[in-house]
Amino acid sequence: MTDYKAAADAPRSGARSIDARAWQESWDRQQEAFMPDREQRFAAMLDAVAATTGGRPPRLLDLAGGTGTISLRALARFAGADVTVLDQDPVLLAIAGASLRDRGTIVDADLGDPGWRAKLPQEGFDAVLTATALHWLPAERVAALYREVREVLRPGGIFANADHMPEEGLPTLSVKLRDHARAVREARYATGAATSWPDWWKLAAADEFLGPKAIERERIYPSVRHNHEWTPPAAWHVETLRAAGYTEAGILWRGGTDAVVVGLR
Numbered sequence: 001m002t003d004y005k006a007a008a009d010a011p012r013s014g015a016r017s018i019d020a021r022a023w024q025e026s027w028d029r030q031q032e033a034f035m036p037d038r039e040q041r042f043a044a045m046l047d048a049v050a051a052t053t054g055g056r057p058p059r060l061l062d063l064a065g066g067t068g069t070i071s072l073r074a075l076a077r078f079a080g081a082d083v084t085v086l087d088q089d090p091v092l093l094a095i096a097g098a099s100l101r102d103r104g105t106i107v108d109a110d111l112g113d114p115g116w117r118a119k120l121p122q123e124g125f126d127a128v129l130t131a132t133a134l135h136w137l138p139a140e141r142v143a144a145l146y147r148e149v150r151e152v153l154r155p156g157g158i159f160a161n162a163d164h165m166p167e168e169g170l171p172t173l174s175v176k177l178r179d180h181a182r183a184v185r186e187a188r189y190a191t192g193a194a195t196s197w198p199d200w201w202k203l204a205a206a207d208e209f210l211g212p213k214a215i216e217r218e219r220i221y222p223s224v225r226h227n228h229e230w231t232p233p234a235a236w237h238v239e240t241l242r243a244a245g246y247t248e249a250g251i252l253w254r255g256g257t258d259a260v261v262v263g264l265r
């Protein structure tokens with residue numbers, strides 16, 4: 001198994017920074033409480049990247065990449081990978097920057113604004129991968145973003161979106177699966193095995209280095225609940241990818257009420 005965490009360096013003594021490895025670890029535990037099969041979806045996405053690049057180190061855009069989760073795994077898997085993390089969260093980008101250092105590019109941009117592409121250092125990506133993020137955007141923006149992402153891919157490049165995407169034909173089972181997952185999660189919080197989303201942000205706010213960035217973050221995501229969450233079925237995403245001009249679009253992976261949809265340029 002690949003040790004992607006070895007990629008997140010321990011703090012340099014005397015440097016006013018953060019323990020990037022520890023923050024990656026706690027972010028992963030917090031996210032895994034929502035998605036116990038989180039690593040499986042990442043592996044499925046990176047398998048698709050490997051299959052479409054034929055052994056060449058990929059140029060990869062980690063869209064709404066947060067702490068650089070996907071980039072760190074790509075670097076551990078593909079020697080020489082060229083990774084760019086795009087996000088607008090100052091806390092998560094600080095963790096991404098401290099983890100990647102000179103091994104990747106950080107782009108601070110709002111995907112709600114069609115101008116995000118102008119902030120990229122390059123286009124022609126082999127892969128644009130995103131996880132657990134686009135449900136923060138409204139439907140019409142996601143549809144437009146799918147078209148914009150296609151434009152930054154090389155011909156034959158792959159886009160993959162992992163997110164909450166229930167199966168259309170299973171409405172009652174989807175609700176039961178969601179309720180069951182919530183109960184399992186609450187039990188984990190009760191034992192202290194994982195930090196909840198609000199508690200993780202409290203820890204970040206209390207950190208000497210991340211605290212000021214957490215205040216900055218409040219301006220970007222002002223409400224306690226950042227904004228609405230919109231989770232259409234995977235079929236909606238596949239249709240929207242087709243309408244956006246991808247030559248192939250479909251479901252790459254499914255786990256419970258989550259899925260990874262892909263589009264090929």
Ligand SMILES: C[S@@+](CC[C@H](N)C(=O)[O-])C[C@H]1O[C@@H](n2cnc3c(N)ncnc32)[C@H](O)[C@@H]1O
Nearest residue numbers: 064065066069087088089110111112131133136
């Ligand atoms: C739950 S996190 C997932 C981060 C990472 N992909 C992972 O799987 O660990 C959702 C991410 O989407 C980012 N995001 C949400 N809306 C965004 C927007 N309009 N522009 C840029 N990033 C956005 C957030 O800042 C956050 O980093």
